[in-house]
Amino acid sequence: MLKGQMGASGALVKMADGPSGGNAVLVYFSCADCAVEAARAASAGGHLIREKMSIGPYGFIALIRDTEGNMIGLHSMQ
Template sequence: MKPNPVVWFEIHVQDMARARKFYEAVFQCQLETLKSPAGEASGMQMLSFPGDMTTMGASGTLVKMEGVPSGGGGTLVYFACEDCAVEQGRAEKAGGKVFKPKFSIGEYGHCALVTDTEGNMIGLHSMQ
C-alpha cells in the first residue's frame, strides 16, 4: 500500500440543502456542484469540497443517492483543522451535535467527534 492511501471520500446525506448549509458553516467553505459520474438520469446529487490535486490529502463530496442511507456506518472521515475546537463550536451552531469534545491524542495533536445534520459522525483533527 502507498502512503496516505485515502484518495477520495463520500459522505451520504438525505437532505442536500441542509447538509450543504451545515458543512459550509462548519468549515467556512463553498461546496460546488459536481456532475454525477453515473449521469443526470441516475438521480445522484453531489457537492464537492474544495480540493487541490497538487497537495497532500484527499478531497470528496456530499452525495445524495436513492437507497443509500446516511448515518453511522463504521467509517470515520477526519477533517484537518487549525484548532478543532473552533469547528466543533461551529458544528453545534450549524445544527450538529458534539459526540466527543476536543481531546488530546498525545504527540499526534487533538481530535473532536461531531455528528452532522444527517446523522453522520465526522472527526476533526488539529495539532493545537
C-alpha cells in the first residue's frame, strides 16, 4: 500500500517457539510512535508486555495486553 492511501496492509512473521492455532495471531496497529500509544494503553488499564523495540529498517514495535486480555501489537516508523 502506498503512503496516504486508504486500506490495510499486513505481513506474516514466524516467531521462534511461537504457538500455533488458537490465539496465535497477533494484530498490529500503525501509529506515529508506538511508545506513546503503549503508554496510553497502560494508563487506560491495559498492560505493557514489551516496550518499544527496534525491528531494524522496518521501524519499531511494542506489545500490549488490553483490558480483556488480548495481546495487540503497535508499529511505528519512529
